[in-house]
Amino acid sequence: MATPQHNSDVLVVSRNEHSDSKEHVYLEETFYILSKKNSVFRVRLTSKGLSLMKETDGNSKEQTILLRDIIGSKCMRSKRRHPGATSCVCSSLVGHQQLKVVDENSGDLDENDISAYLYIYAYILKHSRRNLKRERTTITLRFRSFDKYEDNNKEAQKWRTTLKCLIAGQPITNVPPPNDKKLLILLNPKSGPGRARELFQTKVAPLLQEAEVPYELHVTKHAQYAREFVRTRNVYAWKGIVAVGGDGVLFEVLNGMFERLDWQQALMEVPLGILPCGSGNGLAKTICHLYNEPYIGENLTGLTMALARGKVAPMDVVRIETKTKIMFSFLSVGWGLLSDIDIESERLRAIGGHRFTVWAAARLVGLRRYKGVLSYAKIKDVSNLPRPKLPLTLSHSISQDGALDSPDAEAFIDCDEHADVFTSTVNGKHQRVDSWYSVNSRRSAFYSTRGSEYHSVTSGGSEMRSPVHACMHGPAPHLPSLMSHLPSHWVHEQGEFIMVHIAYQQFIGEDFLFAPRSQLSDGVIWMLVIKAGVSRSQLLSFLLGAGQGTHAEMNNEYIKMIPVSAFRIVPEGTEGYLTVDGECVEYGPIQGEIFPNLVNISVPDTKI
Incomplete structure (x- = not known):
């Protein structure tokens, strides 16, 4: 089968009416491949996607481009060929002349070509030896069943409108779904x-x-x-x-x-x-x-x-409270080693994500300890939490x-x-x-x-003006105020810590799988506690295993991962960093509690 990214020009000659019992067929056409004899494409637009069946001398091959991999389409007309453009005697040696198209409202149209061209853009998920990747593919369908461009364009527009409705998940109509916002x-x-x-x-x-x-x-x-x-x-x-x-x-x-x-x-x-x-x-x-x-x-x-x-x-x-501020977090709260690496590596921002690796090595050499009290409301059984x-x-x-x-x-x-x-x-x-x-x-x-x-960045007269009083709203807290006593069922740990890092997403960086069991909406905060006394070799093993999340199963004297619904950290002294979603906040008492399903976030379309 000819690769779709070659933009094969095809010509409509007939329509078939058979259907597939496994999927609903909305449109179906048969196309000839202009560059090859005795070859046709039977193209179907179904509830599953775009089915392309190539038939050549009795042999057939079929490929389906899934609907979730198709991003859009556009109707075009062929571009006018200017005099002398193909006068070179060696042009035939290059191969079949590449199709050039323009918008139908362009003033550079080829009035002699009555065809309407439908370009379909897809990014197909491909499996390679190492990973998955998306490969851009363009399918070109040439409609020329009628003697007038207007009639051919009507057919192409029907395919385009149907495809847009399917992509949007809306009922099939003669009018494309609105996209006004x-x-x-x-x-x-x-x-x-x-x-x-x-x-x-x-x-x-x-x-x-x-x-x-x-x-x-x-x-x-x-x-x-x-x-x-x-x-x-x-x-x-x-x-x-x-x-x-x-x-x-x-x-x-x-x-x-x-x-x-x-x-x-x-x-x-x-x-x-x-x-x-x-x-x-x-x-x-x-x-x-x-x-x-x-x-x-x-x-x-x-x-x-x-x-x-x-x-x-x-x-x-997660609603976060410090002595002077209230904020909402979607990623993590850190105290100790990882926060030190995050904040102090800012000077290496130009090298991107590699800055964390470089600074981690420096911090292992000059390991710091932090005194304080860690308190948390432990979730005893995460298996009974509601499904996301x-x-x-x-x-x-x-x-x-x-x-x-x-x-x-x-x-x-x-x-x-x-x-x-x-x-x-x-x-x-x-x-x-x-x-x-x-x-x-x-x-x-x-x-x-x-x-x-x-x-523009340099837009004139666009200074930011804000309400006189910016006040944090949001859901009412369930926790007592930051300086008040905590409920009796909370666990308290006092001593020296290398780090306490708290997250509610699987990854806290591109290469750091922090909480493998976490979901976007599960009501669980995952808290990693590393106490003073841990050896540098154990810390090195922890950092090296961060990409695979092997630390999540640790539960020993020095390293443990705990599922909680709320926490409080009260550090001693004034030296150190506290981070919320990678941003440095005031150093001192901090507490947080999780609120499920408060935000809607854009995610890939996994519908098959």
């Missing part, structure tokens, strides 16, 4: 080694364009920009909020949502997403691992496809009028109302406002699908 994308250009903008341009924007997903992109200008942005804007205007960068960008977004008076409705109606361009990327790796999606560094294909599909799953968050909810698809927000459903809507001020907006496409034509690849460019524009916008 944009994604809000908040990108931190300084995340990790500082390549977030480049990765978005090269890895994310083309996929969103193929999927016809409009978006509005804002590049963060300073610390807490993303937090203030989501707190002060009408988030119901977007169908989702995507953090591009490290875990820190999502931490800002999450806490900005909890600072809204309408936090509960906002989190219910507006899902969050993450595209990893940072150093840690723990949540992104966890999502890919749980949903069998390949995770390859700086390859954002799978998670971008998840954004296009619109599938979300509930996720637990299945992924779901959010419908359109019920807040369609564009107004905040908040008793104090006037307190929410539109930050950035004077920002420059660059519309990246007009009538399907890309219009680059400025060169993306110019390092010294004052403004850089991303290309995108119709209606998408880019807000």
Whole structure:
């Protein structure tokens, strides 16, 4: 069978009506391959995907491209051939002339070609010897059964509309499903080694364009920009909020949502997403691992496809309290060795995730001990916890009028109302406002699908304005105040610790499988305790085994993993680091408790 990525030109000649008992057949056509004699493709669009059966001289081969691997489609017309373009006498030696197509509204159409071309874009999951990866594939179907382009285009549009309905999981109609809301994308250009903008341009924007997903992109200008942005804007205007960068960008977004008076409705109606361009990327790796999606560094294909599909799953968050602040966490809390490595390796940010390995070696040489009291509410039997909810698809927000459903809507001020907006496409034509690849460019524009916008880093008159009082809201705590006595059933451990690290995701970094049994929504906090007295060889074994999660089964005098529902750490002294989702917080007493299913997070489509 000819590989689909070769964009084989095919011609419609007939339609067959037989069906498959195992799957519903929506459309079916037979195509000839122009470049090969006695070869035809029988193409079916079914509830499972796109079935391609090649028949040549009585032999047949079949391939099915799963619906979950198809991201979008587009109808095109052939491009006008300019005089002299094929006059070279050696052109026939190159092979069959490559098909060139343009948008149907283009002024460079070949009026002599009445064919309509349907391009179908897919990213097929491929098994290699070492891992899984997605391979981009383009299938080109040429419709030319009728004498007029309008009739052929009508057939191609019928296939396109049906495919769009199937991808969206909506009933088949003659009208494509609406896509009126944009994604809000908040990108931190300084995340990790500082390549977030480049990765978005090269890895994310083309996929969103193929999927016809409009978006509005804002590049963060300073610390807490993303937090203030989501707190002060009408988030119901977007169908989702995507953090591009490290875990820190999502931490800002999450806490900005909890600072809204309408936090509960906002989190219910507006899902969050993450595209990893940072150093840690723990949540992104966890999502890919749980949903069998390949995770390859700086390859954002799978998670971008998840954004296009619109599938979300509930996720637990942990309410964190220090002496002066309340915050919400989705990843981890750290005290001791791992937090030291995380914070002190910031000076090596330019080398990306390798900074953790380098600094871990330094910290093993100069091992520190921390005195304090650790208290926790232990979960005795994690096997009896409720199963996590299945992924779901959010419908359109019920807040369609564009107004905040908040008793104090006037307190929410539109930050950035004077920002420059660059519309990246007009009538399907890309219009680059400025060169993306110019390092010294004052403004850089991303290309995108119709209606998408880019807000420049250097937008004038766009200083962030916030409500006078930013107050943390969220669910009421079940724990006593930080300085009060804890319930009698809690366990207390006092002494010297090398580290206490607490997480609620499987991975706390790309290569650190911290809690293999964790789920996105299971109500469990996993607490790793390493006490003073552990040998350096044991610590080295622990760090070397972090990629496989072998430490999770340890339970000895010095190292143990404990499932808990709440915790409190009271360190002695003033020297040390406490981190929440990789961000440094004030050193002192800290406590946290888990709240299940408070956030909806974008996940890959696992439907077969």
